[in-house]
Structure formats: structure tokens, C-alpha cells
Amino acid sequence: MERRRRMRHLAWAVLLLGLALGVQGLAANQSVSASSAADGPYEGHTLVSVQSYGLDGKLLELNEESEVVWKYDPPNSRVFDAEQLDNGNFLVAVTTKLPPSECPENQLVLVPGHCIEAKVLELDYETKEVVWNYSWYDEKITHHEVHDVDRLENGNTAIVDMGNDRALVVNESGEIVWEWHAENHLGEGTAFREKYGGPPNPGGEADWTHVNDIDKLENGNFQLSIRNFDVVIEVAPETKNITNVVGAPGKTEVLDHQHNPYKLRGGTLLVADSENDRVVELNATTDEIVWQYGGRGLLHWPRDADRLPNGNTLIVDTFNNRVVEINQRGEVVWKYEGVMMPYTADRLSVPEEDHETVPGTELRSRYSGVSSLEGTLKQAEAYAAFVFPTWVKLPELLTLAGMVVCGLVFLLDLSLAVFRRE
Template sequence: MAPLSRQRLGAALVLLAAVAAVGSLAVSAATAPDLGTGAANDTTTDRGRTLVGMQAEGRVALLDANGTPVWRIDSEGVDYFDVTMLDNGSVLAGFIAGDQDDCGRYESPCARTGFRLIEPSPDPRVAGEWSFPVRSKRNSEVHDIEVLPSGEFLLTDMEYERVLTVAPNGTITWQWNASRRYDAPPDPTRTDWLHINDVDRVGDGRYMVSVRNANQLLVIERGEGVVEVVNEDENRADDENCKGYRGFADHDNDSDGDVLCGDPGMLDHQHNPQSLGPDAVLVADSENDRAVELHENEGEWTIAWGVESANAVGFDWPRDADRLPNGNTLITDTRNNRIVEVTPNGTTVWRADTGRWPYDAERLPYGEVTDDRLPRLNATGDTLDRGGESVLPFVDRAYAGLSFVVSLPTWFQPWHIGVIAVTVVLAVVGSGLVWSGRRNQ
């Protein structure tokens, strides 16, 4: 190719790359729906305050009815998860902190996880902590914590994949190990095996547990073990969905590769289920980008209600959904960095922007009620359509990592990263052609 032609082709590629990159971003931003502001919320109802735990932001905050912070506490190098306001006004928060020196059997620095007691006034501060060392800050956290009527603390542990209770003096009083049901790897601390991320008391000595990587909810009874499973393993074709998280496998090699994996069309790597009674549960169906209510009838669980968007913006990895006494649902939309309240028909009546990656929100003074006093819904929300598997999973992973570090606008989607990657290649090739053409003149 002649040097001049090479330069022209290179210049055209660079121009095409610039137009594609800038154009895709500009069009998406210009056509994005108007989300409004917290001040534009429906104020005809006294919504009280909302407590929020934010993972990537490392923050716990109390928001007023307009979404404005009343107080907040920020902790460097700390991720916060489930938050609960106690009767005395103190806040209980699950957390993990990196760069720790007290590491037990692990090399320093390590991470420590557990729960913290936060006193909001006069100035927010950490007043107490119960924690233990873990190998890594990633996928080893205590995500959920609540206080039992006995005064014990009930919590999850993803390092050893267990549910446990801790006495006020810090002594572990009971635990259930997931290895009693699922095939365990040689060392659960070295892989994201089950990712047990939630536990709620649903009766005397009965706990509902979310096993994220198995797409299942379990009801565990102290002294009995697992007594009920929501989203049973019924189709071996579902196994690849669970095995996509490399820690989940037939580790004992006794089932010809078969694993206990629920239907991803019902639940796909869910978070924070809320029991609405013995035969109904509300779940943040995270990888399906929706919140769903499941009902049980004659032993079969089905989707009775769901919602996939708010203010015309689809949910992106929601990780909490709470049914409120007024029948509305409070949803923590993690990668869109917002909390929304939607009516049974899916209308958005309240929203608040948060810091990066909110994990859990609870509306005060109710908190997360887990019994049959709350309203149940039927199919009045969105027409649900489970999202398909990603064609380019590396793009989704890049988007997830970027959203953890930077607060992205809601119109910025994973496909933008794909477009940018292609345009970078075009720009590099084009620049090379221009340089080569000039060199050979």
C-alpha cells in the first residue's frame, strides 16, 4: 500500500474510532430518562427515614424523607453491608476491613470481618466490634447480622460458609456448616464456594438462609438441619449457571459432576430474601436484575410478582428488597447507586441517590419485618423476562469492577465498554498506519 493511502486509511480509522466512542456516549446520555431528584419525591406520605449500608463507598448513612443524609459515617478501607437500627438508636452493621495486622493463622496484612456497633450521636462513631481474621477481603465477608430475642447475634460467614450465633460476650454458641449439605472444597477460604449472604430468623430456632452460588434459599432448624428448600435442584442443565462461580463444583467427585443448583430462571445468585410468612418470600434476584415475590403452593414455588425497573431505568444487580407495611417495596439498586420505593404496579414513588454500591436499606421505624403481617402481591408488577447469559462475560466483569471504583451514570452500560475497547483497537491500528505511512514517504 502506498504511504499516502496508508495514512488516509489510518486517519479514517482514528476518526471512526473517535466518532463511535463519543457518539455512543453522547447518544446514550442524551436519550437517558429523566430520573428527577430526591426533592421531587411523592411527599403525600410520611416515609420516615432510611438507613443504608454502602459497600464500595465504605459508608453507613441515615437519609431523611427527601434522601438527604441526616448523618453518615465513612471508614477508609472498610466495606459495609447489612445495617439494622436497634431499639436504643444504635446501628448494627456487617463489615469487612482490609490491611489488618491481627491475623491469627493468616499472614499479615489480612482482612477482618464481623459486625460493628455504631453510635450515631452526638457524632457518628464505631463504639464496638466483633470480628475475626479472614484470608482475603474479597468474598469472605459477614454480609448479614441481626439480634435474636435471646440477645445473641445471628450472622452469616462466607469465609467458612456457615451460619452462627454469637453471645454478647463474643462466644460462638451455635453454628451450622454448609458442608453438611453441599460438597466442600479442600479449603473453603481459598475460593468463593457458596457465598452465603443472608440469614433471617423466621421462627423459634428456624432461620432462612440465602446460598447465593446455589440459587437456593434454605430453612434451617436448630437441631434438625435443613427442613425446607426454595428453588430445589431439579434440572442438571442448570448446573453450569452455578459452576460459573469456580468455587462451586462436585468437590467429592461422587455425583458425576452433578451439583445442587436451583433454577436460574427463578433465582439467579440472589441476595437478602425477606420472609412474608411460611409460603411467601420477597427476594432481590440479583443476576436477573429484578425483585421477585415467590409463593409456595402444594410444595411448588412460583413467581407471583416482580419488578425490573424504576423511573424507566432497569435495575442493575439489586441486592435488597423489603416489603413495607403500605404494600410498596423498597429496593436497593446496587450498580445504579440508588434506592427506590415502588408500588405494587411498579410505579416509582420515592428514590434516593447513594454512594457507590449500596448493599442494604431499611425503612425506619419498621426495619425488615419477616412475618405474615406484611402485604403479599400478585402479578401486578412488570412482565418479567429473565436476562440471558452474557455474550461477552469479560465486558460484564470489567463493568462491575469499574462501577465499584467509580460512580457510573445510569445510562452507562456494559456494552459501552465493548464499544470503547473496539474503538481503542481501531485508534491504535489507525495511528500505526499513519505513522508507518509518514515513515515511508
């Protein structure tokens, strides 16, 4: 009798919690919103690339009223770095998941059910037609996407290929004219390895370097972000030797799994320091922190940051599903929220590379951490977006957890009752 009463109560609890979850879903604000402060954002349209939690990535151009005025949403794809070219077209990194029937046999070894095509596309602004492309196949989409592309002054295109731990430059005909392989410069027996160490190369399709950014610097060197090594390096194109290192493997107080470093004119490096939940400006010689903004109370896994000419900083706050612009005092003056897992953001009125701006020494730093419990809950909420609809936040997760616990206890009681009858 007692078990029956408990099972009846558990069934009601599951039902009521299910209804509560439904109400939470209906009440959730799933729309995109934007706002700006009185002093306003820096002028110009904003280009936002969206990786997404699934395969519905997109590229958006927002006007100064935060309205979408241009959109590119390729099917079954994730979208990463993008830039507007001098001719007005957009250059964008796209990774598309393909069915096995469209895959080369040599890319169906690890995951027989699919492969990916990593693509660099130049899109005509008016028609969205592909007017130039460079692509290759790879085994899987996770950690094999093409994250960054950069059109160089001579018309060549610089690309990072994390799936093959390399950086490359291709000309307009699609011929590789320069290539850098991490194994030759970060692997066993190299000068970098002897001085700095770093994770060993496991070989195969493992995510070893997670190289995620390339820029051509004013001195002619290439700057590469080696995310899994916690370093940003400079590479001389002629010798392919590493000439400068910011950070060090495992020295996470400097950089921790960073994205999109950008070298400012004053010689400092502005970096989205992702696992430290901050944007940081570092002295590129000494690793000294010049300025920072973040902590999980303000940002959660940022992956892009641009310093604008007036000293404002445009930040992609990935796990908070938003893009924010902060002023020199660290106050949010513009935000675009509800865009699911954004990757990069550019203010199109500002040159992609090398422009005058305000150094971090003249800005106010802000850092706001959270307790370990709150940090863990925020992380769980972020990871849940990979599994559940994006409106499922912490309250909904707690409701769902209650349903699961009550359901499991109900099933356990039911199993015991059946077992005893037998």
C-alpha cells in the same frame, strides 16, 4: 504516502474521540438525586448501606426529604447489611482491606499483598464510636466479605461468614454459642446433596456457597440464603438439620443467585432474585410465584427488598445504582439515585422483622425484559463501573472503544513503517 495519510487521520480520530470523552465526562450527571410521586413513599427515614465498586463503602441515613442526616464511611472498606437496634444504635457488617503489616501470617498465603478484617460493629448513634464488635481475619476481600448480621432478641448476634462457608451466633462477650458449617450439611454424603445435588466443594479459599443472609424465624429456625446453590434453607438450631428448602441448585427459574430473603407473615418468601433481575414473592412450600416485579427493563441485579406495611416494596436496584420504592400497582413512588452499588435499604419506621403487610396476592406484578443485545450492553455498562469512573456509561464506553481501535490501528501502521525502514 497512503499509510502516512491514514496515520494522520487516525491520530486526529484519537484526538477528537479523546476530546469527546472529556466533554462527556464534564457533561455527565454524577450527583445523587431523589424524587417521589404524588402519593409518596411510606413514612420514615431510610437506612442505605453502600458496598461501592471500590473500597469507599458507607452507611447512610436519609430523612423524608432524602437528605443525608447521618453517615458512616470507614476507610478502605465495603459496607453490607445494617439495622437499627432498639437502643437507637446501628449494627453493621463491614469488611476492611488491610496492608500485610497488619495481617496475621496465616492470612497472607493466598494473596501476600493484603488480608481483610470482617467486622460486625455496633455504632453509637450520636458519636459513631464502636461500642461492640466481633471480627476475624480472612485472605481476600472478593467473596470473603461478611454480608449479613442480625441482633437476636436475647442479645446474641447472628452472622454469616461466606469466606468460611458458615453461619454462627456469638454472645455479648464474643463467644461462639452456635455454629453451622455448610460442609456438614451441603457437602458430599449429606441428605441435601443426595436429594438436590449442588456445586461440589472445591476447598481452599474458593467461593463455594456464598452464604449471604441469616434470619431467626418465628418458629425458632434460622433461615439461610445459600446464593451459589440458588436456595433458601431453614435450619433447626438444635439439630442443625435442614428442615425446608426453597428453590434448588441450578433451578434458576425459581431463584438465581439470590440475596436477602425475607419471610412474610403469610408464609411466603420475598426475595431479591438477583441474576433474574427481579424481586419475587414465592410460596415457601411449593416454590410457586405469588408476585414479581422486575426484568432488566425495570431492575438490574437487585439485592434487597422489603415489603412495607402499606404494601409498597422498597428495593435495592444495585447495578442501576439506586434504591426505589414501588406501590401496589408497581409504580415507582420514590427513588434515590446515584448511590454507587448499594447493598441494603431499610425504612427505619418499620420493624426489622415480622410486621403486618399486604401479601403479594393483592399486588400487581410487573415484568419488563429487554432484548439479548440490550441486556448484554447493560451488563457491560455495569461491569465497567468496576474499572472506570462511575460516569462512564454505554455512550462513553463506545467512545473509548473507538479510541482504542483507532489507537491500535495507528500503532500497527507505525510498527510496519518502522519495520520496513529497517
